[in-house]
Amino acid sequence: MSPAPLWIAGAGGVGRGALDTAPAASRPVAGFLDDRATATGSDPATDPATGPGGLPLLAPAAVPPGAHYLVAIADPAVRLRLAALLEARGAQPCAPLVHPRAILAPSAALAAGCLVMGGAYLSCDVRLGAHAQVHYNATVGHDSVLGERVTVYPGGNVSGAVHLADGATVGSNAVVLQGRTVGADAFVGAAAVVTRDVAPGTVVVGSPARPLARSART
Template sequence: MTSATAPRGLWIAGAGGLGREVLDTALAAGVPVAGFLDDAPYSSVRGLPVRRPAEFEAGARYLIGIADPAVRRRLAALLDGLGGEPATLVHPRALIAPDTVLGPGCLVMGGAYVSSSVRLGAHSQVQYNATVGHDAVLGERVTVLPGGNVSGAVLLADGATVGSNAVVLQGRKVGEDAFVGAAAVVTGDVPPGEVVVGSPARPLRKDRPATD
């Protein structure tokens, strides 16, 4: 793919369900989309071309439409190494309060509310109808899945995930790469790498699958 033939606009890394929702967000925000980046054998998705990530062109803008933080970390490293520029995308029906900073590559979807004095690290996602309270700090590649509620002054470390309709109470800390299951209520700090479920949230038993 050369600069003479490459379509202009945003490239979405990931052509699956979330990638298509990123496309919907871009269309609502009036952001032109050039196509998708994916290793799957698609030729096109929703009428847009699909290229392999290794074919990405230096200087082009991208956003990663994949929920898995580990995959986002790998793809960001690849695309940055190829000279890509991470873009931040906010749906016009999302609300971002004053004194809030969104890092490069962030995604905020429709119906989301991010309160005042919040910090979102690079490649973090606040998905549709999720909320993030005042003074919260989200590290890099954090994911707040649909309907998740992050209260004020919460710290979500790099790679943490808050599941659909889960709640993290005021001032709590969720460690690096930890996972809060769907509808869980986090009343205490969550150690790095831990998977917690239930209300109040407790570590997942090894013989029971995660709920999100």
């Protein structure tokens, strides 16, 4: 049986990356769902706007009932909001979308709605929660647990036995050393090296990674 066509929520950079991943993984794409969608005609259902790849572009509230969706947006909070909206409309998260050039150990386990791009590597006994994303050329070491809506940006290196709590983000080329915990909704800046646990909601930068001063965030 052919897989159900996929609706990609988010027509930005991650959404276009998902569009690259889907055909490589033999997953048909029905169209995009985006808050910025504006119908070209009077009826969005019959005359939709056009998204990446010339595919239909609808507002999330117009998702077809029973549709399979992938939230392809980097911001974990937006991912949470859109997933709740789509499921309230009767849509369901898709099976994990994995590029065939990604390498996954047989013991790795991925929840629904996950996105793994080409060149990523997930080692033995890695666990990914719902709607987690591992972008291209990122690596996740053995026994690591990534919670829901976690993001590992391109080139990120998560060592073994790391815990990334719900909504945590590891920036491009950042490193999280063995056994560390990155708290919920924390953000590890690009090229940072995490040598100690990161508290929930904290932004850390540098090597070794240190909390970003509040005044520097504004």
